[in-house]
Amino acid sequence: MGARVITVTSGKGGVGKTTTTANLGVALAANEQRVACIDADIGLRNLDVVMGLENRIVYDIVDVVEGRARLRQALIRDKRLPELCLLPAAQTRDKSAISPSEMVQLVNDMRNDFDFILIDSPAGIEQGFKNAVAPADEVIIVTTPEVSAVRDADRIIGLVEAEEKGPARLIINRLRPAMVQRGDMLSREDVLDILAIDLIGIVPDDEAIIVSTNRGTPAAMHNHSPAGTAYRQIARRILGEDVPLLTPEPQTGLMARFSRWLRGE
Amino acid sequence: MGFLDRLLGRAEPSSRDIAKERLQLVLTTDRTNISPALLEQMKDDLINTLSQHVEIDRTGIELSVSQGRGYHRVVADIPVLRAREVPPPKPPRRTRRTTTSEE
Numbered sequence: 001m002g003a004r005v006i007t008v009t010s011g012k013g014g015v016g017k018t019t020t021t022a023n024l025g026v027a028l029a030a031n032e033q034r035v036a037c038i039d040a041d042i043g044l045r046n047l048d049v050v051m052g053l054e055n056r057i058v059y060d061i062v063d064v065v066e067g068r069a070r071l072r073q074a075l076i077r078d079k080r081l082p083e084l085c086l087l088p089a090a091q092t093r094d095k096s097a098i099s100p101s102e103m104v105q106l107v108n109d110m111r112n113d114f115d116f117i118l119i120d121s122p123a124g125i126e127q128g129f130k131n132a133v134a135p136a137d138e139v140i141i142v143t144t145p146e147v148s149a150v151r152d153a154d155r156i157i158g159l160v161e162a163e164e165k166g167p168a169r170l171i172i173n174r175l176r177p178a179m180v181q182r183g184d185m186l187s188r189e190d191v192l193d194i195l196a197i198d199l200i201g202i203v204p205d206d207e208a209i210i211v212s213t214n215r216g217t218p219a220a221m222h223n224h225s226p227a228g229t230a231y232r233q234i235a236r237r238i239l240g241e242d243v244p245l246l247t248p249e250p251q252t253g254l255m256a257r258f259s260r261w262l263r264g265e
Numbered sequence: 266m267g268f269l270d271r272l273l274g275r276a277e278p279s280s281r282d283i284a285k286e287r288l289q290l291v292l293t294t295d296r297t298n299i300s301p302a303l304l305e306q307m308k309d310d311l312i313n314t315l316s317q318h319v320e321i322d323r324t325g326i327e328l329s330v331s332q333g334r335g336y337h338r339v340v341a342d343i344p345v346l347r348a349r350e351v352p353p354p355k356p357p358r359r360t361r362r363t364t365t366s367e368e
């Protein structure tokens with residue numbers, strides 16, 4: 001059968017592609033799937049630190065493509081989740097070090113050893129994006145509920161269709177239900193009205209993402225954070241389970257209100 | 266909007282509504298390559314053409330681009346007051362054509 005290859009992309013930087021790739025990798029591996037995460041952001045390596053595997057890098061993706069290392073030597077196996085692997089980006093090269101056809105070849109060589117290959121795309125619409133999308137069977141687009149991110153997502157949807165990789169599915173990241181409720185943030189419905197594509201998940205804005213990134217243990221490894229839970233649900237949807245997609249509600253408990261008040265919201 | 270504004274009925278559109286409207290406008294340009302300026306130009310041209318035949322209520326004109334994935338449509342809503350009673354001045358193109366056919 002071979003792996004399903006899913007590219008996570010966005011157009012705009014900083015919306016949560018790397019966070020999403022790491023957490024979906026963890027969540028899929030926790031469901032007994034053999035997962036490889038590929039960092040395609042050559043020159044701006046980041047997936048390694050978000051996954052907490054930065055100290056174990058010996059070879060990178062460019063070493064493999066240029067024949068200095070074999071795939072097996074470059075892949076880092078996550079000791080916490082033995083079904084999870086990372087193929088790190090090169091840090092001292094740039095996007096032109098790999099071509100789209102080399103990416104396709106590399107990924108094809110990996111297909112038989114994994115159930116899922118997740119590719120973390122760089123921002124932008126140039127070569128790095130093209131490298132990341134070329135081997136994809138499916139594309140997930142990450143956006144935040146902000147004007148600039150949604151606009152860029154719209155552009156990417158068009159490009160993904162032009163590459164015949166569509167229809168892409170959408171993750172709305174960093175949603176703040178209380179802000180939506182008081183009319184200060186685009187809602188799920190607003191974003192979907194505008195982009196007109198399938199939604200596969202909503203991830204709330206959650207401090208747990210920052211804390212877990214500090215530690216190098218993706219939020220989906222723990223059971224309690226709202227964002228981690230959202231990512232685990234997205235993973236189950238990817239696996240074909242019918243998990244209802246609820247819009248996060250503002251927390252209305254006294255403590256939640258108090259802490260919002262403290263934050264000046 | 267704060268509590269006091271709401272109490273006094275000073276309803277302003279929310280930033281959420283503004284964001285949505287701005288996005289819809291800017292994406293029309295992004296997707297179709299029809300800028301607001303081009304739309305204005307098309308509006309003027311339409312008015313000029315139609316005014317030769319009918320009187321138009323210029324204030325009521327609405328021209329917009331609607332789109333789905335894969336198609337675009339320019340939608341014009343132009344209120345007509347009445348047909349012109351006197352025949353419109355002959356457009357130059359037709360005059361020229363007549364001359365040609367006489368030759």
Ligand SMILES: Nc1ncnc2c1ncn2[C@@H]1O[C@H](COP(=O)(O)OP(=O)(O)O)[C@@H](O)[C@H]1O
Nearest residue numbers: 013014015016017018019174204205206209210
């Ligand atoms: N759901 C979330 N809640 C809070 N912070 C988030 C969330 N998702 C991403 N972030 C933060 O946003 C920043 C950018 O995320 P990242 O995944 O690196 O984006 P990208 O890969 O698209 O550039 C990071 O600091 C990350 O911790």
Ligand SMILES: [Mg+2]
Nearest residue numbers: 017018041046
């Ligand atoms: Mg990134």
